[in-house]
Amino acid sequence: MSAAAVPAGVAQPAGPVEPIRRARRRSLRSFILPTYSWLVLIYLMFPIFVMIAFSFNNVPGRVNAKWYGFTLLYWRHPFLLPDLTASLGLSVKIAILATVITAPMGALLGLALGRYRFRGEGAVNFLLFLNIAAPEIVLGTGLLTMFASMKFSLGFWSILLAHIMFCIAFVAVTVRARVVGLNMSLEEAASDLGADALTTFRLVTLPLIMPAVVAGALLSFALSVDDFIITDFVRGPSITFPLYVSGATKTGIPPQVNVIGTILFLVGVFFAIVSAILPTLKGRREAKAIRKDRDAVPDAIGIPMR
């Protein structure tokens, strides 16, 4: 066991280990596991690569089935098919409305669960748990059965009501997770300084939970735009983007679907990256500002305590 073979900072097992075994272990850690993981990640992304590649396919007709050659034709005219464009418009409209309605409801629910202890809390948690774990087909058939029994006409409104239903739980748990991790004594400080409940909420609580609300809202939007099974049951005559795609499988998927799928993908990735990076940047800026304040008034915190 030569000391040179031990890399700095790596905890070594006590006791003698033959070099070969250690080398094998290191190869598992530094080669096999990462390679395997990257292969799985590539496998996960493979259909996305194919979707993007075939959006540049020079398809002679409507059916995008094999590679014919490179073209930008469909990127220049992504909205050429009126049915497709209409379905996309409907999907986006429902997703925006569902997000706008869900975000405050889910945020307040998440705040209640994360911030307070109350009777029935366990039941509410279990309700969210069931809602998230339930197979979509059960949610879809249940809603369809209820709407039909009430003679509620299916279409835009039934889809919107359904989408709000399956988004609430996701916003609530996202906000709850954030609230649990926060130091809520700031709220007490605000009310100690004379702020009433509403002012405390507006100036202290809301800014603190806002990142989680935004993350939950983005998740809602993504879930809503993507939903197929529940929408399939409650749609009536309306056709959303996923429904259009599934309907088109019978006659062949036009390349515009690939173009629009790619655009949605890029928009989603953009928002995900922005929402991941923003809090870090903001945190850094705030930390800097605090440091500056502290340098300017060195004993500002200490004096009144003496």
Add this chain to the structure above:
Amino acid sequence: MSTSGVPSVDEIVKSGIPVFGGEPVRRKPNRRKKAVPYGLASSGVLWLLVFFVLPSFYMLYVSLSSGLLGTQQFTWQWSNYTSQITEFQSQLIRSLYYATVVTALTLVVAYPLAYWIAFYGGRRKNTYLLLLLLPFFVSFIIRTVEWSFILADNGFVLGTLKNWGLLPKSFKVLSTATAVIAGMAYNFLPFTALPVYVALERIDPKLLEAGKDLYANPATVFRKVIWPLSLPGVFAAFLLTFVPAVGDYVNSALLGGLHTTMIGQIIQSRYLNLDYPRGAALSFLLMAVLLIGGIAYAKALGTEDVLETAAR
């Protein structure tokens, strides 16, 4: 210490501003404070009660009715359940079988990935998680359609291999059980990897060091420390994969054939044919199984892991 301009102690107490070192002043009536969480939770809970819980009762009610939509009547028609179970026994068993294989497969594939991200992800952990979630930014219907396109009998993969003579001309993947299971495994993989990751990420690295210090080799550390601590995540993964997989009908519809029909497709066709009572019976059966499994799971392990996974 009272000088002009500074309020007296009495005034301060009356105004409700707490004084340093004094007794904390209670200002708000307790009952109003108790109502706050109910007020906050009410709109969301109400929505879930009306559009999630209530429909289940409608489903139970209709599943005990007879007749097609429009002429439906409540008749305590228990035979809806018994007849559907016997008639679609093979589809039910197939659904459970596919879901079991898919769950086992995704766990085996996802566990090492989750392990790698949790323990060796380092600073790039969030990037890897983003990559893991990347498929969600493409509609799952498009992803499934892309697989049917990739695996097509004469598509760019199988067609090429056949042209090179590496595969017999009659070889096919689509419309076989393999295609359906592979499609589902693909779609559920992130749902399996995430909860396992959440559980692994929580493990204190000091425990692993402690294991090493106690002369455990890495295999033993894994067996005695990591694996038991990751079990809640594994069970959450099981729940989040198995339950939706049983009810899935998209993969079998797009990738499968005549002999891969799953129970979800039967339920869908029942509803399309306006035979709501029997469709509701099958669907309610599925929900009852979930409810029992869900309650057992929540009682044993709590709802925390699943909710935490969903929060990511």
